[in-house]
Amino acid sequence: GVSLKLLSCGVWIMVEEKSKEAAKPGTVRDGKPKKKKGVEVKVKKTPKPKTIKPGTVRYGKRKKVGEKQKIFIEKPIGGEKNGGTRMVRVKKLPAYYATQLNPKRRTKHTKNRFRPLRSSITPGTVCILVAGPHRGKRVVFLKQLARGLCLITGPFKINACPLRRVNQIYLIATATKIDISGCDIPKHINDEYFRRVKVKRAKKEEGDIFEQKKEKYVPSEQRKKDQAVVDKLIVSAIKKREDKKMLFGYLGSVFTLRNKMYPHRLSF
Amino acid sequence: MKVEKKKVTKPIRLYAKAVFTGYKRGQRAQHEKTALLKVDGAKNKDDGRYYIGKRCAYVYKCKKKTPCSYGGKSKLRVIWGKVTRIHGNSGVVRAKFARSLPPRAMGRRVRVMMYPSRI
Secondary structure, eight states, X not given: OEEEEEOTTSOEXXXXXXXXSOOOTTOOSSOOOOOSSSSOOOOXXXXXXXXXXXTOOTTSOOOOTTOOOOOEEEEXXXXXXXXXXXXXXXXXXOSOOOSSSSOOOOOOOOSOOOOOOOTTOOTTEEEEEOSSTTTTBEEEEEEEOTTSOEEEEOOHHHHSOOSEEEOGGGEEEEEXXXXXTTOOOOTTOSTTTTOOOXXXXXXXXXXXXXXXXXXXXXXXXXXXXXXXXXXHHHHHHHHTSTTHHHHHHHXXXXXXXXXXXXXXXXXX | OOOOOSSOOOOOOOEEEEEEEEEEEOSSOEEEEEEEEEETTOOSHHHHHHTTTOEEEEEEEEEEEEEXXXXXXXXXXXXXXXXXXXXXXXXXXXXXXXXXXXGGGTTSEEEEESOSOOO
């Protein structure tokens, strides 16, 4: 028989009452057929309902009864007349209590920085660099790289502007367009190619950490090779034109504003 | 460009000349956050529209030498800003600077760059 028992914590539990009659050997409680006569059959006992101790957590992390978590620990401190020890928290209280749990994070839109090119800038367009160390120079736009920056070249032989990445906001496209459709720019010239190589400093440096080690930039052999290859292609494309002499002179010259030259009135 | 060359490179100007005429103001109260720039040669709204978004710089000289971006020290200092919108019908333009322009800059040269370029 089953009876209900009320615990002190107010929880009702079911308790199996032990029958007054002792189980006869051979009789099985569970209803399974007995195997042999006279042989003691192992009686499968129904599990005893465990009485729930008030305060225990069921189906959760159970702390061993009796083990108390230390909140404060005594730690020795220095200094005289300080009492020698302090009660220090084992786990520090959080320094910050968020007013809103799991606040909605604003999405960053900087992942895809690719910006479509202006319609005036097409491969082979002669552009004027308006900022940077090569400002004023007239350069040839080659292509737009994966990250959105523009690949340009002087060509180096003509105006000392190397293969370079430039944002299109620093380019003014002119109407002059060179036909570089036949030019196959090497495919390894991409964003990775132009990535700045960070010189890893040894952790223990000789001398002052703040010593500025400004090493002058020296173009690598790879760069020089690629520059020669690309320039050859561009120069050959220019040579096919009728106005090649004018164009070489044009690319070699520098753009500057003069008196009565107003940018808003200029057409490039 | 600090490269020493045998050739003497002529100075090139890649900015439009403008004058700082004053702050944005009503008749009796002025708001120093926004500066009014009169760009050389800009006579109407369409002219002014070219310069919207362009970077502008107020360059001035000081007694003490301070570090430059390209290394070294110089007596020149800059306050950078941006042209925000046109002002009125005659090509005057409004600009906001990183720090408000000092009042002594009134009547003095402000450079309006040709970048960010939209052509």
